[in-house]
Amino acid sequence: MGELRRDPVVGRWVIVETDRPKKPEDFEYEQYIPQGGLCPFCYGNEFMTPPEINCFRDPGTGANTPGWQVRVVANKFPALQIEGNLDRRGIGIYDMSNGVGAHEVLIETPYHNKDIPELLTQEIEEYLKMCCIRSADLKKDSRFKYIMIFRNYGSAAGASLEHPHTQLVALPMVPKNALEEIHGARDYYNYRERCIFCDMIRQEIQDKTRVILENKYFISFCPFVSRFPFEIMIMPKQHSGYFCHMSEDEVVALAQILKDTLTKLKKVFENLSYNYIIHSAPVNGEADVEYYHWHVEIMPKLTQVAGFEWGTGFYLDPTSPELAAQYLKAAKE
Amino acid sequence: MGELRRDPVVGRWVIVETDRPKKPEDFEYEQYIPQGGLCPFCYGNEFMTPPEINCFRDPGTGANTPGWQVRVVANKFPALQIEGNLDRRGIGIYDMSNGVGAHEVLIETPYHNKDIPELLTQEIEEYLKMCCIRSADLKKDSRFKYIMIFRNYGSAAGASLEHPHTQLVALPMVPKNALEEIHGARDYYNYRERCIFCDMIRQEIQDKTRVILENKYFISFCPFVSRFPFEIMIMPKQHSGYFCHMSEDEVVALAQILKDTLTKLKKVFENLSYNYIIHSAPVNGEADVEYYHWHVEIMPKLTQVAGFEWGTGFYLDPTSPELAAQYLKAAKE
Numbered sequence: 001m002g003e004l005r006r007d008p009v010v011g012r013w014v015i016v017e018t019d020r021p022k023k024p025e026d027f028e029y030e031q032y033i034p035q036g037g038l039c040p041f042c043y044g045n046e047f048m049t050p051p052e053i054n055c056f057r058d059p060g061t062g063a064n065t066p067g068w069q070v071r072v073v074a075n076k077f078p079a080l081q082i083e084g085n086l087d088r089r090g091i092g093i094y095d096m097s098n099g100v101g102a103h104e105v106l107i108e109t110p111y112h113n114k115d116i117p118e119l120l121t122q123e124i125e126e127y128l129k130m131c132c133i134r135s136a137d138l139k140k141d142s143r144f145k146y147i148m149i150f151r152n153y154g155s156a157a158g159a160s161l162e163h164p165h166t167q168l169v170a171l172p173m174v175p176k177n178a179l180e181e182i183h184g185a186r187d188y189y190n191y192r193e194r195c196i197f198c199d200m201i202r203q204e205i206q207d208k209t210r211v212i213l214e215n216k217y218f219i220s221f222c223p224f225v226s227r228f229p230f231e232i233m234i235m236p237k238q239h240s241g242y243f244c245h246m247s248e249d250e251v252v253a254l255a256q257i258l259k260d261t262l263t264k265l266k267k268v269f270e271n272l273s274y275n276y277i278i279h280s281a282p283v284n285g286e287a288d289v290e291y292y293h294w295h296v297e298i299m300p301k302l303t304q305v306a307g308f309e310w311g312t313g314f315y316l317d318p319t320s321p322e323l324a325a326q327y328l329k330a331a332k333e
Numbered sequence: 334m335g336e337l338r339r340d341p342v343v344g345r346w347v348i349v350e351t352d353r354p355k356k357p358e359d360f361e362y363e364q365y366i367p368q369g370g371l372c373p374f375c376y377g378n379e380f381m382t383p384p385e386i387n388c389f390r391d392p393g394t395g396a397n398t399p400g401w402q403v404r405v406v407a408n409k410f411p412a413l414q415i416e417g418n419l420d421r422r423g424i425g426i427y428d429m430s431n432g433v434g435a436h437e438v439l440i441e442t443p444y445h446n447k448d449i450p451e452l453l454t455q456e457i458e459e460y461l462k463m464c465c466i467r468s469a470d471l472k473k474d475s476r477f478k479y480i481m482i483f484r485n486y487g488s489a490a491g492a493s494l495e496h497p498h499t500q501l502v503a504l505p506m507v508p509k510n511a512l513e514e515i516h517g518a519r520d521y522y523n524y525r526e527r528c529i530f531c532d533m534i535r536q537e538i539q540d541k542t543r544v545i546l547e548n549k550y551f552i553s554f555c556p557f558v559s560r561f562p563f564e565i566m567i568m569p570k571q572h573s574g575y576f577c578h579m580s581e582d583e584v585v586a587l588a589q590i591l592k593d594t595l596t597k598l599k600k601v602f603e604n605l606s607y608n609y610i611i612h613s614a615p616v617n618g619e620a621d622v623e624y625y626h627w628h629v630e631i632m633p634k635l636t637q638v639a640g641f642e643w644g645t646g647f648y649l650d651p652t653s654p655e656l657a658a659q660y661l662k663a664a665k666e
Contacts, residue, residue: 002412002413002414002432003429003430003431003432004419004429004430004431004432004505004506005427005428005429006427006428006429006430008426008427008428010509011509012509013506013508013509015412015413015432079335079348079641079649080335080348081335091557092536092540093341093529093532093533093536094338094339094341094536094557094558095338095339095341096336096337096338096339097336097337097339098336098337099335099336099337099348146645148641148644148645150639150640150641150643150644151640152639152640157639157640158637158638158639158640159639167640167641169641169645171645171647172337173337173346175346175644175645175646175647176343176344176345176346176645176646176647177643177644177645177646178645178646180646196426199426200426203425203426203427207425224424224427225427275639275640275643275644276640277640277643277644279644297644299643304491305491305638306483306485306490306491306492306608307483307484307485307490307491307500307608307609307610308412308481308483308500308502310483310510310608310610310632311481311483311508311510311608311610311612311630312479312481312502312504312508312509312510312511313508313509313510313511313513314504314508314509316412
């Protein structure tokens with residue numbers, strides 16, 4: 001019989017297959033192998049993107065030319081646009097507003113074929129620092145209420161360009177998924193006067209069965225209520241609401257655990273597509289984020305979401321997180 | 334500039350592309366063409382499925398033999414199992430319970446290659462009647478709190494078997510997505526003493542721009558806040574919480590509008606995969622469902638869900654529902 005598990009933060013139920021769990025070799029997934037070809041994010045093609053917003057580059061090199069390590073540009077086809085006012089209004093029972101926001105692309109590396117496992121830890125640190133810098137900068141615009149950093153790796157994860165890149169979206173309202181986490185965490189905090197994520201970390205460290213990796217500042221584990229097989233969460237041990245408030249030491253430790261975790265995932269599943277998302281507290285709203293704790297969610301693309309999931313918000317996880325963690329723990333970095 | 338629209342029921346925001354909207358010819362989607370081959374749901378292979386739970390069949394034919402029109406069997410690989418107790422319990426901060434529930438498969442037709450547009454209206458009526466019968470029967474089990482009927486058509490929609498079939502899942506708790514709709518509808522009802530779905534129907538009929546089809550009992554339209562391009566909603570005009578409480582006349586009218594709507598979708602996009610989901614009120618709980626109104630959601634598989642949607646619950650709709658409705662309205666049935 002399967003097991004029903006309830007997410008303590010958002011209240012989502014997941015059916016975990018325990019009797020006939022799927023092992024790594026049981027999954028058929030779309031293999032992702034970058035094809036190369038003309039790429040606007042590669043060295044020498046800087047003219048193909050909108051002008052750079054920020055960049056780490058070699059001294060003496062000019063903007064929008066080679067010589068960079070991490071490069072941030074506006075998304076050429078932005079979901080939202082930076083100019084204008086929100087202008088919220090009603091149309092009968094419906095509500096709408098103008099599509100005001102920011103949509104940036106962080107080109108993580110000049111190398112077309114290097115995913116995070118292939119980068120040096122120092123290169124990942126630079127990339128993470130740039131994410132923090134852009135995040136902190138967009139926060140200054142009081143129209144924005146939420147800043148969302150995410151990465152689509154591989155075609156099955158929805159990446160339309162092969163060259164490794166991360167996207168940053170500043171939204172004029174706190175999105176529904178973030179609100180659910182925030183409300184869940186707040187309810188718990190109001191009841192217990194403790195952060196639910198801190199409690200989760202404590203329980204995971206004690207329990208050990210779902211932990212993949214741990215260093216001084218971070219823990220990576222398969223969440224007890226995983227929606228997807230081999231789902232992974234990376235959490236800072238130190239309570240903090242904002243990703244961009246990380247200390248220098250934490251950036252170094254995150255680069256390390258991110259690289260090692262994704263390397264393990266790659267060892268278990270070659271050429272796998274995945275998404276990761278950085279969940280951070282809303283900005284320009286309530287100052288008090290005592291109850292929220294930022295974290296990274298990694299979602300490997302091994303299964304499809306179908307009518308059942310769309311209809312219910314229930315998920316079917318064919319591999320228990322305990323089994324997934326076993327495989328990931330055993331994989332050599 | 335895109336437009337932000339807010340779902341009046343669940344509060345979800347969607348970015349609708351209005352400046353450079355995608356037209357049908359702009360979509361690249363996975364074409365779905367059934368391959369045939371040995372099929373457990375075809376005539377003569379009844380022994381390959383678990384024994385039938387219910388069936389419309391020719392007089393004189395025996396159970397689990399040919400001669401049927403619609404056939405219901407237990408899912409061979411059920412997500413949940415019918416035996417046992419829920420036994421809710423905690424593990425530290427986490428919650429869990431046994432995987433109790435029902436998971437049935439309704440084989441809609443003996444024909445391997447006939448999707449709903451190819452069936453006769455009378456055949457669709459039989460299929461819908463069977464959905465109602467099974468729904469009403471499962472409702473009697475007081476352990477179940479929600480009954481969910483959904484259909485995955487085509488591989489991109491997650492269908493693992495080609496033969497047209499619908500799934501029915503009885504759940505021991507009201508799932509998150511249903512709760513969100515119910516809470517949103519209740520808040521509106523408490524504030525206005527009106528059903529939000531009834532108001533929506535009234536506004537859609539008056540506005541006309543998103544309506545695809547209408548008959549005496551039903552309306553099909555592209556919702557103002559579509560998450561996906563060419564998303565369609567079918568709603569009964571008569572207020573009712575439960576799908577399975579449909580009158581005979583309503584079953585006939587639903588069969589007609591479902592067939593015609595899906596035929597139009599097929600004219601615009603050949604070999605397209607889609608999911609549909611019947612949203613009905615929870616069972617065995619509060620008796621009062623004054624505020625809820627059952628409906629069908631059709632989700633064509635034209636786009637991929639990526640990091641942005643997973644992270645935020647925001648959706649990007651590249652085709653406005655007004656434009657989608659124009660194309661669907663113009664397509665000949």
